[in-house]
Amino acid sequence: MNGNTWLPLLVIASSLLPGLIIFGLAENRVRLRIALNLVGAIVKLVLVGWMLWGTSQGLHYEMRLVLLPGLELVLRAGPLSLLFVSLSAVLWLVTTVYAIGYLEGSPYRSRFFGFFSLCVTATVGVALAGNLITFLVFYELLTLATYPLVVHRGTEAARRAGQTYLIYTVLGGALLLLGTVWLYTLTGTLEFTPQGFLSEVGEEHHFALIIIFVLLIAGFGVKAALVPLHGWLPQAMVAPAPVSALLHAVAVVKAGAFGIVRVVYDVFGMEFASGLGVTGPLAWLAAITIIYGSMRALFQDDLKRRLAYSTVSQVSYIILGVAIAGPIAAIGGVVHLVHQGLMKITLFFCAGNLAETLGIHKVSEMNGVGRRMPWTMAAFTVGAFGMIGAPPVAGFISKWYLGLGALEAGQGWVIIVLAGSSLLNAAYFLPILHRAWFREPPDAWPEEHDFGRKETALMLLLPPVVTALMALAAGLLASAPFSPLEWAKLIAVREFYQP
Amino acid sequence: MGAEVSDIPWGLVLILLPLMGGMACFLWPRVTTMLGLVTVFGVALSVAGLGWQILENGVYRHAVGGWGAPLGIDLYADGLSLLMLTATALVGLGVSVYSAAYFRREDATRFWPLWLFLLAGLNALFLSADIFNLYVTLELMGLAAVALAALTGGKDALGGAMRYLLAALLGSLAYLLGVALLYHGFGTVDITLLGQRVESGPVLWAALGLMGAGLLLKTAVFPLHFWLPPAHASAPAPVSALLSALVVKASFYILLRLWLSIFGPLVGEEGVDTLLGLLGATAVLWGSVQALRQTRLKLLIAYSTVAQIGYLFLAFPLAAAAGVTAWHAVIYLAFSHALAKAAMFLVAGNLLRFGGHDRIADLDRVVQRLPLTTGAFALAGVSIMGLPPSGGFIGKWLLLEMALAQGRWDLVVVMILGGLLAAGYIFKVLGRAFTQAEVTHKSRAVPACMEWAALLLAIGAVLLGFLAVPVLSVVGIGDPFGVSGVRP
């Protein structure tokens, strides 16, 4: 049954239009800008909710626009799309609130929020893309929309980081384009199909398909920060905290990981990809990234850089889950898409709060900060435990399914990787927690701002607490209906068991 | 009334109107801007009228003087011509609106007649079906362009214009000698008739050598691009826009027409088209690298033109097997490049006016104050880089698709590299937009219409990405690529 054709487009427009209007706003129209942002975010949430409900009722939302004969822009709301769309919509709202609080009184806010909205638009577009070309379109838009956010501060370091970011992503985009076009010349279609659309391709092209796979993965791997394509991510930390949060939790990094999920499931198809023998190396690559990222995180004193390397490591959980080639691992990978988002955004919010309230940027400055900002650090603690994979936070659920999936697929080595990563995660998160809660606070913080009786501004405090609660809920209530886990199961069923 | 509107010979209006406008501007310099604007709007309307006629009745042909080829001259417009005319009209409109604010009184009286004659030359060129007549239009266009390029005066502009003039004359003389050979060899100068009569032989080869080299020189293909950057960089901004967007495309159009109707079907296997492809590939790489190395914005944009022209030639080696699609790609690239590049030069003009210089390293003080202008540059850049969903993307997608389907990895690599380098030089400029720096010097206000003209052109270049299906179906009217679409 077909639902409203325009709904996917409306979901995209709900952030695009406010963004475009905001670009035109004068710097001092603060109220209007906030209103636009929030209305956009709430409308998007409502629309996504509508779409979720409709899809669960069996409605089918799809929109098509012909680009070239045989080449269409397609927006479609499937289970996988909805998972990512919901994540983006929810986190956008939260991040918007946070960003409003964070950027109060700083210059160039119109520009910031404009690109911010564009960034979300692109992410939602990536999520809803119904074929590879649409994905590519929004993926590139994402590159362009994020760049101004990375360099927003305008310092020399920001400019350099922006440059690095661009070099990586533009290169990745080029590889992606190449792979896409090549694929198109072989198949004549790019439509995402459960279990892939390549089974018709003849034997003689299999080598080409392997190269295409490598190209596509490399293209997406840049944003997903797969080693050795991760170099831009830690540098991009010069951006303001809401950007880092969005960059790492939802938009950029996830778009890359999501792309890999799409490639493996809906382009190649799990079965076909395993037949080609490409998932094994992918799993290894993901494993290396997981360990490497954690190792590097261990040695960072800068809090945000530590978190960034942690992202490098964690995002590859998703890829690992996808590459293990089994339904249960797939659940783990896909659900981690959401879980990691919730947990990492919490961590970045908290890092932003520390920087904004107390001027703390380094781990070594965090002594006793838990007593000064208990709520922030409580949220941080939840996030950190989630990253370690300790119950009951959401990360535990992901790790559980990944491990189980690895056992099921007969790839025991993955367990060792997971264990090693958890260990390393503990090694770089627990000392932070220890410092924050048990060390004596210093006499003076590096740069303290006064917020009266509260530990920090409410707009800054609420978002991390909310996301931390969500991360907790996603773990505790994993088996409740509409939980991320349940969606992930649905997706895995569609990929593995439907005829 | 409707019938009468459809009876108006819009194609002829397209030529006569700007001629009259130009002369009127010459006669009444006091109202020159208004006359110019009215004329350009009229031309745009006429293109719409012609387009409507072509859509309704198919190919447009007009035998001047009623004689008909080969004795007389035929005007001819198919989908290809229509597209080029549309590009001319759109860019012309944008540039005209911009120029109305850009030029002050004295300069305006010099600019407008020259520009209207240039417009007449362009329209006549795209409508012509006669190689000698094409020569005349080529000269009309060339002289107007040189005069426009020299408009700012000063050492750089004059030197650039001089170089441009010599190159243009050399090119058109070579072309004319080719025309002479073809006429004496086959007894006609009408393209269609020539296409039927020509046969392979020394005359054809020599003609191809002469006309090809001449037109390549005028199109500024590597290594014959040397005249372009100085001329385009030192001209006033709207003029640079016109030169880069339209004038260069006009000679390419002639080359394409000749190739499609006369030379393409007859030349030997994989010789000339390989050479052209090679030149194109080198141009893409060389132009992009040079653009990346420039320290001044206008030179950067000019070298980018060199690179983008290279893309147009990548289609030649692909066309033999891919046929119409290759030409579709080329046309699309040319169209979107026209819009995007015009926008870029207008942006450069805005920045120059605002900051008084176009040194890229010092642009940060300027760029932030002109968000619309910066936006225009970014959007145009999207198309130049070939990022989706712009017009440039469609063109590059088609080219890439064909190159991959034919296993032409060399071309694939060139295209990808070209795109990357393009991103490099675009962001070299855009990266300055976010550096925070104080405005330390006096700046001149930029009128809103100058900013919007640039922005609208850039938006047009991006929107083209969504219009591929209708545009390409229009291009196909009259089957312009039919003759040598597929080598027999």
Add this chain to the structure above:
Amino acid sequence: MDRNRWLVLPLILALAVGLGYAVLSLPERTDGLQKMVADKMEVSGVSNPVTAVLLNFRGYDTLLEMVVLLLALLGVWSLGGAALHREAAPGPVLDTLARLLVPVLILVAAYLLWVGAHAPGGAFQAGSVLGAAGVLLLLVGWRLRPGLTAWPLRLILVAGPGAFVIMAIFTLLIERQLLEYPPAQAGALILLLETAATLSIGVTLAALFLGERPQDKGSK
């Protein structure tokens, strides 16, 4: 430079040889369009085939060509002229010569214009002679009266291409075909066009020689 010369020479020789080869490969005997021109001479309105081709069969080229000439002048003027002419007083010989020659030249031009209809000659030849007269006048220091430099001069300069364009529109309205003269009036119309063209060409050439734009009354 010298070194280059020897490198270039073989290249040019190759070019010349190639071009020569191409010329020699042309057919020994061909009619071109001559037969067709001859066939249509009666309806062309003139009896000189070159004039017929120029102003009737390929009149459109000529229209554009007049524009090119005007454009060149515009270009020269927009450059602001080089003003390198020295305003020295001409010697008495030149002065006298000019006084004698100019009327003769004008007469010759008129003749050439008239004879162009049936024998070699025509607007361009006449215009060139007229231009020569203008150059001569300029050399002896004659200048237009300031009152004439603005509108009247421009009008004459535009007369040639303007006449063509008006004729084009006129024929378009009458015959629905660009520059298709009604056969009966063709001769007269062509003569009219040629007269305007001659005038324009002559003045334009002289103006090109002068280089700079004559000072208008109004502007400085």
Add this chain to the structure above:
Amino acid sequence: MNVDIYAMLLLIVVAWPLLLAIPALHSRLPWPHHLAIMPAVVLMILPGEASLELPWLFFGTGFAIDGDNQWILGMSVAIWLMAATIAKNIKHDFATPFFLLTLAGNLGVILAADLVGFFVFSAFMGYGFYGLLIYKGDAEVWRAGRLYLIFLVLADLALFEALLLAAFTMQNLRFEEVRHVMAEGSSSQFYIWMVLIGFAFKTGIWPVHLWLSAAFRSVSQLTMLLLGGVPVTMGLFGVVRWLPIGEHVYYVLGTAIQMLGVVAMLYVVLRLLMPSPVKLLPAWASTAVSGLFIAALGTGLSHPVVWHQYEHLIYPFIAILGIFLAVFGFAIGRLPETRRSPALVASRAEAFNLWVERWIGTVRSWAKDRLLGFQSHQRASQRQVVKQYQRILNWQKPGGVGVGWSTRISLFVLLGLALAWLAG
């Protein structure tokens, strides 16, 4: 209805202290520590068995109370009541949440009906206990805490592996079934090892008892009390619950474990022969007891029949052991400060810790050197390449100046010739 309320009580027992752990709540209540234990006390007092299924929690889990864990619950309630009384007297408000967290974890572990629940609440308990362990921090305590944390993480990892293995083998992770199914499973040996290692780390069984002895050396009365009563007993409890004892004969494995237990006890005896500080006595006691316990387990594994004879005694044994260790620890903790400094042991433990730290530091600096050195080398070579490239490019200067006009026209002619030649 009644049964339902009783079952709901199970949930409340666990959830109530968790809820109270929020500072904003417990800081406003009088006697928060005691209040938190109240539901558990009620559960103790009310007789009967009950179970509660919670399908939405994690992957579906549940709580249950039966004869087995009632013993343990009783012991824990007693210990925690004692601890609460102590805690009330010491004013360390930020220790309270940790107290409550640990309490909730402990109760959850006891009541959990399956492996997942056990694992989750043991994590609560473990990390919460870290806070209790070091809240009165000096450098020595922190070192102990760090060791504890490392062992805790390792333990959780091992248990997680075991858990995965169990989940992979069977659908339902209830204890009664785990025992049967895991015994049948092909990877039961691995599972048993993982469980043993996990709980050994958690409990501080020899030879991984380091954190325990370090912890006992230096902490407060409250911690001394809980150290005996909570981690050790819960570890032993867990081993019994998780291991498939008494189902199969694991002769080699069982014997090895037996030996391990014996060696542990011998080790304690040896240590006690040396001059040992009084403060460490509870640590040696618990090591010895756990050694004994391990030996018993080994016996159970190798001789299931013997196990079945004593099985019913195991929970009361743990309960009594817990009470004993708690009281012992508490008593020792009350001894005067002067009798606490065990010079010999302290120096040894310190030396070991220093050694560990130095080793980690060395690896770290080595890695840093290698990585950074490699990077800077790479950058230098990149610069070289760029320079060369620039040199190549310099044959044409920007702006088109550099190559003469003549060259270009020559190129033009050449191109024309090439076109003509190629066409021919």
Add this chain to the structure above:
Amino acid sequence: MSAAFLYALVGMGLFSLGVYALIVHAHLLRKILAINVMGSGIFLVLVALARRTGEAQPDAVPHAMVITGIVVAISATALALTLMLKLAAETGCAELPDEKRE
């Protein structure tokens, strides 16, 4: 070989000579002259080959073309000369900037 071809060959020679001169001479006036020589060569080719009709009347169309060509050449030359003069006035040297280096 008829006279027509002889003249045409001369025309081609002139064209080549013009190209040569364009290459080797730096002075702009010479370059402009070279262009004119090239143009004359082309006109010669056009007119000469028009003689191949074998009748009294040569082909009229190339003649007309030549007239058009001449007018265009005049226009271009005029513009070029003015440009050259302006450039010379501006730089003091009637050569292209890059040419002076050689």
